Amino acid sequence: MNPAAIPSLSARGLQKDFIQPNGERLTVLKSVDFDIYPGEMVAIMGPSGSGKSTLLQILGLMMRPDKGELSILGGDAAVMTESARDHLRRGKIGFLFQMDSLMEELTLEENLRLIQRIKGIGFAGEPVSNLSQVAGRLNLERRLPSFPRELSVGECCRANLLRA
Numbered sequence: 001m002n003p004a005a006i007p008s009l010s011a012r013g014l015q016k017d018f019i020q021p022n023g024e025r026l027t028v029l030k031s032v033d034f035d036i037y038p039g040e041m042v043a044i045m046g047p048s049g050s051g052k053s054t055l056l057q058i059l060g061l062m063m064r065p066d067k068g069e070l071s072i073l074g075g076d077a078a079v080m081t082e083s084a085r086d087h088l089r090r091g092k093i094g095f096l097f098q099m100d101s102l103m104e105e106l107t108l109e110e111n112l113r114l115i116q117r118i119k120g121i122g123f124a125g126e127p128v129s130n131l132s133q134v135a136g137r138l139n140l141e142r143r144l145p146s147f148p149r150e151l152s153v154g155e156c157c158r159a160n161l162l163r164a
Ligand SMILES: Nc1ncnc2c1ncn2[C@@H]1O[C@H](COP(=O)(O)OP(=O)(O)O)[C@@H](O)[C@H]1O
Pocket: 018, 019, 020, 026, 028, 046, 047, 048, 049, 050, 051, 052, 053, 054, 055
């Protein structure tokens, strides 16, 4: 790694506590420090319940830590306004959720067009009309008129990937 490179994401001393139903405090993240550099591919591993999803939600600006600093693309997440956080999340962060993330009452095509509209983009910069071509890359073009409940498990996973 180039030592002069600036991290895309930098976490220092992140902490997150949850209050459990019995009133006890559960510290899920404690003193989490790391940097991720441009082009790096990073995996977070740990047993179920160890805090991976909590960490991802914080890194994805969907949750705030109780302590610590988080810098994403040079911006300090703690001091950003909600709208600046929304803007960064919408423009620069993609999430492939573990659970289904498609809207049940919309077809796959409507789901994807909704995301395009929210993000103000075509897929990979392509015009919106190329949706079936983009879906075709994941072998989903014939499923565009289907509702999420009509997709197979594998199709659903690929649709979630497209959405992300
Ligand atoms: N919103 C919440 N309120 C209370 N406890 C939570 C909440 N979210 C997660 N937890 C608890 O925090 C711990 C870590 O959860 P999570 O980050 O989802 O773990 P992982 O993704 O590694 O399986 C678990 O014990 C979970 O029960």
